[in-house]
Amino acid sequence: MSECRYTRARRVDEAVAALAEAKGDAHVIAGGIALGILMNEKLVSPTWLVDISRIEALKGIVRGPDGTLRIGALTTHREVEESPAVAAAQPMLPEMAAEIACGRIKNRGTFGGNLSLADPQGDPPVAVIALRATMRAAGPLGVRDIPATEFFRDLYTTALREGELLQEVLFPPLAPGAGTAYGKFAARRAMDYTSTVAVGVRAVVEPATGCIKDIGLGLGGVGPIPVWARATEAALRGMRPEPAVIDRACDVLVDEIEPLADHLYSADFKRHVATVILRRTLARACARAARGVEARR
Amino acid sequence: MSIEITLEVNGRTHRARVEPTTTLIEVLRETLGLTGTNKDCGMGICGVCTVLVNGRTASSCILLAVQADGERITTVEGLEQDGHLTPLQESFLRFGAVQCGYCTPGFLMTATALLAEKPRATRPEIVDALRGNICRCTGYKKIVEAVESVVARPS
Incomplete structure (x- = not known):
């Protein structure tokens, strides 16, 4: 076993300084779920661990006066699932967090860590894309904002540059008439980490016409990165969610995603599953929009 | 280091x-x-x-x-107190929720945390809390029953 350095950062600038000194040779550890697994699998052998788990400034959930929800990178999945402030501002998030693995993973795994991993099977990436969140990164040159739709770049690769770490995620308030929903297909929720398909839908419905004024669609498990389904959004935007419109959106979705076959399912099967989960999740989001469930604030 | x-x-x-x-x-x-x-x-x-x-x-x-x-x-x-098993551990024995025993410590710790937080956990809550623990001997029926039997009843 090679020697490994360890830095326990207490402040963001300490972590950033350590990352600068390491020049790309350090691994940031937050909740330690993914890194612990990758080390046990011998896929990663860190030579320098920068432990950010005790940086208080990266913790916490705050709802600003303008309705913006700010979730610190170290917020655990469990905190996201149980926070009344999160549920009030962005009800998709607790619905999403409930689907993550199981209790002991949610107790330690962090929102920011999961997003920084950019696992295509991850749940938080789907939600931040659908909800058009902003990812705020801290680095040697200060703080930088990256739209969630541009954050996931390649397999396990984000827009974070060398020496940067995710500091917090900002969610703009939902528009009046918005309904959101999260849907997931998994063979066994707690252990299926290769074959899940997830869909996050944010639909803003105009009460008078029933038309979808605006829509956000994120998908997980349907390609090498979490997917922003732009073309499918375009097929739904401005339309009334009637069967013919949804059928066409599903055709667009099938062409827009590139699921990977695995030991359980073919790529075509996952394409089909994605359309089924889209139909169900879209229906739930639109129904909630119609009931005005998410307009209460 | x-x-x-x-x-x-x-x-x-x-x-x-x-x-x-x-x-x-x-x-x-x-x-x-x-x-x-x-x-x-x-x-x-x-x-x-x-x-x-x-x-x-x-x-x-x-x-x-x-x-x-x-x-x-x-x-x-x-878990044990002064050499005595907890009610949950006793319940695992009574319900036959232990077969080979390899998974048992994990189930006990998960269920202990659940009961500390939700002393009146419902059956769906118990099943959900245990969803991340695998038993490869026999299944989960007796394990769930063992946990359910020590849930505090409203008196």
């Missing part, structure tokens, strides 16, 4: 020198000799290595010991 850490394990304070990459289960089993916590998948999936960190479940096989520094750890050895 070795680092000195302090762990409060089952009420006793221990100091240990660990590498940054040493996992908590290595310290528990190899340094402290607490072999009740088992190891299997190494991926946070099977649940046999579940311990409590400040009362909440954690996978000790993927948790680095340095990250548990200063925390309060409970293992299956720490």
Whole structure:
């Protein structure tokens, strides 16, 4: 076993300084779920661990006066699932967090860590894309904002540059008439980490016409990165969610995603599953929009 | 690079020198000799290595010991009180919720955390709480029943 350095950062600038000194040779550890697994699998052998788990400034959930929800990178999945402030501002998030693995993973795994991993099977990436969140990164040159739709770049690769770490995620308030929903297909929720398909839908419905004024669609498990389904959004935007419109959106979705076959399912099967989960999740989001469930604030 | 850490394990304070990459289960089993916590998948999936960190479940096989520094750890050895099994442990015996026993410490720790938080947990809550623990002998019916039988009843 090679020697490994360890830095326990207490402040963001300490972590950033350590990352600068390491020049790309350090691994940031937050909740330690993914890194612990990758080390046990011998896929990663860190030579320098920068432990950010005790940086208080990266913790916490705050709802600003303008309705913006700010979730610190170290917020655990469990905190996201149980926070009344999160549920009030962005009800998709607790619905999403409930689907993550199981209790002991949610107790330690962090929102920011999961997003920084950019696992295509991850749940938080789907939600931040659908909800058009902003990812705020801290680095040697200060703080930088990256739209969630541009954050996931390649397999396990984000827009974070060398020496940067995710500091917090900002969610703009939902528009009046918005309904959101999260849907997931998994063979066994707690252990299926290769074959899940997830869909996050944010639909803003105009009460008078029933038309979808605006829509956000994120998908997980349907390609090498979490997917922003732009073309499918375009097929739904401005339309009334009637069967013919949804059928066409599903055709667009099938062409827009590139699921990977695995030991359980073919790529075509996952394409089909994605359309089924889209139909169900879209229906739930639109129904909630119609009931005005998410307009209460 | 070795680092000195302090762990409060089952009420006793221990100091240990660990590498940054040493996992908590290595310290528990190899340094402290607490072999009740088992190891299997190494991926946070099977649940046999579940311990409590400040009362909440954690996978000790993927948790680095340095990250548990200063925390309060409970293992299956720490459940019994003055040589007496807890009602939950007794219930596992009574319901035959133990077959080969390898998964049992993990189930006990997960269920202990659940009951501490939700003494009146419903059956769906019990099933959901146990969803991350795998038993490969027999299934989950007797395990769920064993947990359900010690749920506090409104008096």
